[in-house]
Amino acid sequence: MIHYKTDEQLRLIRKAGRIVAGCHAEIAKRLRPGATTLEIDRFAEEYMRSHGAKPAQKGYKGYPFATCASAGDVVCHGFPRDVPLREGEIVTIDMVAELNGWMADSAWTYAVGKVSPELERLMNATKHALYQGIAQARAGKRIGDIGHAVQQVAEAEGYAVVDAFIGHGIGRRMHEDPQVHHTGKPGKGKKLAPGMVITIEPIFVIGNPDFSIEQDGWTARTMDGSIGAQFEHTVAIKDGEAAILTKT
Numbered sequence: 001m002i003h004y005k006t007d008e009q010l011r012l013i014r015k016a017g018r019i020v021a022g023c024h025a026e027i028a029k030r031l032r033p034g035a036t037t038l039e040i041d042r043f044a045e046e047y048m049r050s051h052g053a054k055p056a057q058k059g060y061k062g063y064p065f066a067t068c069a070s071a072g073d074v075v076c077h078g079f080p081r082d083v084p085l086r087e088g089e090i091v092t093i094d095m096v097a098e099l100n101g102w103m104a105d106s107a108w109t110y111a112v113g114k115v116s117p118e119l120e121r122l123m124n125a126t127k128h129a130l131y132q133g134i135a136q137a138r139a140g141k142r143i144g145d146i147g148h149a150v151q152q153v154a155e156a157e158g159y160a161v162v163d164a165f166i167g168h169g170i171g172r173r174m175h176e177d178p179q180v181h182h183t184g185k186p187g188k189g190k191k192l193a194p195g196m197v198i199t200i201e202p203i204f205v206i207g208n209p210d211f212s213i214e215q216d217g218w219t220a221r222t223m224d225g226s227i228g229a230q231f232e233h234t235v236a237i238k239d240g241e242a243a244i245l246t247k248t
Contacts, residue, residue: 010236012101019053020096027108035084040069056174068095079216108232119227130150132153140191143179143180147182201232205228207224208224
């Protein structure tokens with residue numbers, strides 16, 4: 001069941017989204033060689049709580065941290081670790097803030113120091129795909145239009161989409177209808193309408209998109225060791241351009 005949000009509810013989600021965006025902006029200053037993702041996780045939790053929000057991921061189905069931190073061949077849902085980051089790595093930080101009962105979700109892939117042209121190209125392509133998907137997220141379009149736009153970027157740039165991990169509706173619950181796949185056919189799937197709030201969060205990998213889940217029940221690691229990147233925003237569907245709710 002899709003929950004359509006009122007203008008007031010959208011305003012509340014946007015407030016949560018601004019906390020997420022502000023936290024990401026601060027994390028960007030802290031992700032340098034020698035830092036650890038466990039330190040980043042502690043900072044993110046403190047930041048959210050100091051702004052009146054709580055980290056919605058912590059405790060969700062037993063998840064033990066405030067953020068997901070995915071580096072190397074971990075494509076998503078990685079546990080923050082007390083291991084220093086190395087120059088040239090990329091790492092994705094994913095977080096959900098809950099403010100007064102309303103949630104907003106955003107993931108961003110960061111370069112640790114100077115990265116190779118190959119990784120920089122991967123990051124740029126994935127981010128471009130996110131915004132191409134957002135461009136299709138407007139009333140009258142369909143979920144398949146979003147997925148198709150993302151898929152076109154992946155195919156043009158020579159990357160694979162890890163489509164098992166999808167976007168979703170969000171509001172009072174972290175995961176609501178509809179499901180938002182990052183591959184698809186134009187004109188297919190659920191029709192988008194004003195008041196819907198969804199996440200778009202493509203993951204691109206350099207090699208094969210197949211992955212396995214580690215014994216912790218969360219960490220998704222590529223089978224062939226391929227490195228991935230992910231970018232995500234929470235957006236509200238409008239008659240015109242979608243409103244990005246997770247930006248300052």
